Amino acid sequence: MQRTLRDLLIALVVVFGVGSAAMLIAHASPIAGFGALLDGALGNASEFAETLLQTTALLFPALGIALAFRAGLFNIGAEGQIVLGGMTAGILGVALPLPGLVLIPLVLAGAACAGGLWGGLAGFLKARFGANEVISTLMLNTVALLLATYLIGGPFKQPGAGASETPQLPAAAWLPVLIPNTRLSVSFLLALLLAGALWYVFGRTVFGYELRAAGEAPEAARRAGIDLGRTALTAMTLSGAIAGLGGATIVMGVLHRFNTGLSPGYGFIAIAVALVGNLDPLFIILAAFGFGILQSGSIAMQAEANVPRDVVTLIEGLVIIALAGRRFVAQRRTS
């Protein structure tokens, strides 16, 4: 708990300290820059809704990544899992002529399966051959993007579709809007619900207990009857499924069609979100909101304060380095 708060504080210091320095280098005023950023993210209801939309897009993959992390596995493949989840939603949503009440859960489940398959593939390689999941998930990202491009342009090509996107989904497959006149859908609530569910799973269930044991002390866990291979497979499958679900909510709630460019790197930024939230689902909500502000405010910052958007990318990268580095050092000390 204390450590989590400390991590959040580190993140804030990095954000404002490094952000200010970068803005000064770019000959912009940090006060104007951050002012424009915060105003652009939180200034009015529609901007706030846009921030929550970014929060949601980050929250799904961050929760998936945290689940894998808890099991001692580094899922860098959330980006690819988002793409495949989104693609599945884009294809199923158009292909199935069903009423919304049936269609939406079905499409979400299909997307979770696709993401889960992709994550599970890395888990299987790990369990069966000991393949490092960092490498395999990273490489599967590229495969996912190319596979999606091929599938929607080839076997699943539909009339009226562009080169890298599916046709628009029927309204039955759209997620209901949460705040009228904005793009924010109920997917935000779904993400919050999922965070609560994961908090319960980690802290209360036998499954979560075994997952954490396998992550923190694999040899002790193995001797206590926990099947490490099966745990790796399950954790990576669920991790991928959650990220895939995130991809589907972008398609069904925001774009209303699948587009291969649906994620501007959510799957990577989510790694920082999960670490800033110290792998605790409830703190991850806060972390996702913080990064959501950066994401949605950065456009206003560029337009109004003449600070390049890249400053935000820079900040996000440094937060990852600061926290991942700290975590790594802490792990080395305890082992």
Next chain:
Amino acid sequence: MAEAALRLRGIRKHFGSVSAVDGVDLDVAAGEIHALVGENGAGKSTLAAIAYGAVKPDAGTIEAVGTVGLVHQHFALIERLRVWENILLGREPRAGLRIDRGRARAIVGELSTRHGLAVDPDAVVETLPIGIKQRVELLRELVREPAVLLLDEPTAALAPSEIGAFFATVQQLAARGTAVLIVTHKLAEVMDYSQSVTVMRAGKIVAAFRTAQTSADAIARAMVGGDVPPLAARTATTSAARLSVRDLCAGSGAGALAGVSLSVGSGEIVGIAGIEGNGQSLLADAIAGVADYSGEIVLDGRPLPPALGPAQRIARGIRIIPQDRRHEALVLGWNIVDNVALGRQRNPPLQHGGTIDRAATRRFATGVIERFDVRPPNPSAIVGALSGGNQQKIVVGRALADESTLVVAYQPTRGIDIGAAALVGSRLIEARNAGAAVLLISFELDEIFALADRIYVMFGGKLVGEFARSSIDRGRIGALMAGG
């Protein structure tokens, strides 16, 4: 008495509300082997860490005439580096920008010959048995030629035959003027090798002796603050075999099992005497279901095939006290409650409908803490922050917390004090009295003689001798252990 090489005055250290060291004055003379003894959690290791400079005291002064070296209870080696890289870390001989590997190997070779501590400079540390790692740890300190050498439980991991050689090295160092402070639980070593003894209890010094003028008994009484509790009585008699092992083979090379057949009856403690590295690890691991093996293991008439994993074996009442508590038994970042649940997380009453029953788990932990006198008696304490002895009590307490069919205890009293060792011994006898088959694997003959109803001697992956409790022949057992 020679001039003090290490002089501690008024040392105090608190961890939270616990006073670990509470106003300690201690002098260690140059050329002296000084033993620091006390129960688990008495503050010995903390005091050593303060003298070394690794822990900052709240109050007090530390004076030393030269550099201070510390060989830690838990090895602080870099597992993936080679022996010479570990020993010379930070002082590598250079040739331009490169490390001069040839000279590095020569330095380590010369050092190991001079001190009689044989090591292969090019071996990767993680591949070494625990006894050799300890040598590397010692060499790493000796390369700095310390004026004061602190040894925290230095022989806890060593075989009996290695202990003599180890102390020969230490005596040689002392003869050259090094001041040596040994933190230990083993009173036999204190009596045999030290010149002075200081006894700590609850953070304070409660007694100090010249070794020549005291007895092991007097030291033990000072440590415990009274009489050492006697072992529990053996009530039940041994009946039919519960565990029978036939032609068990496992592993390859040194430490492999080469056809072991044995039996352990209900209500019987069977001791496996032997020097570490003669197949004991694989025997325990095969029974635990974490090593591949051929041959037969039968428990209560039902075979345990190699494919049967640890979970099913636990379900059949097999309880293992593994050799390496920090890696094989505990999750160091977790509290006591979560740790005692490990291995039972799927079984009622700790589990209902897929969730962990927190109240039941806490009650279970409290029971273990009380039965095994874990200190501090706080179920929420993080296990990694406890002393080694208290960690061991949790591992043993967890294994012996409920009715079992077979208990495999691998060095169950490693690193724990005499009071707690008597407690663990009594609990093993109680498990035996309740009808369990107990297989006790130990490198300490005294422990085996005190507890076992029957003894096998293990050498080179085979059982080379068998003795009933009534016909123990210490000399013969010692000879068999050494391959004679």
